[in-house]
Amino acid sequence: MFRGEFSVVTSVLTITEVLVYPLRQGNKTLAQQYREILFNSQGLTTIEVFPDIAETAAQLRANYNLRTPDAIQIATAIRGGASFFLTNDARLPSIPGLSVLVLEQLIV
DSSP states (O other): OOOSSOOEEEETHHHHHHTHHHHHHTOHHHHHHHHHHHHHOTTEEEEOOOHHHHHHHHHHHHHHOOOHHHHHHHHHHHHTTOSEEEESOTTOOOBTTBEEEEHHHHOO
16 A cells, blocks of 8 residues: 655656566566556656656766666656665666665665
C-alpha cells in the first residue's frame, strides 16, 4: 500500500532496461507486470526524456564521464526533484544535490 512517505521518479528508459530479461525468456506476463508497475503505480512517476533532460545528461556525461543510460537516469532524477538516486552500480559518482544510494550497501 502506498502511504505517501516518498515518491519515486524514473525515466522511460527504465522500460528498456527491465524488459530485457522477460523478453529473452519469452515471459510476456512478467514483461506486462513491469509495464504496469512503471506506468500505473501510485507514487511512481515515469518521465519521458525531454530535450532538457537530454541536455542535462550531456552535461553530466561531460563532467563525470558517465555512460549515456546512467546520465539520462540521473538527469531524470534531477528534473524530477529527487533527493536520492537508488542504483545497483557502486561505480556511479556522487552528484552535487543528489545522494547516490547503492542498493547492495543499504541491505544489511
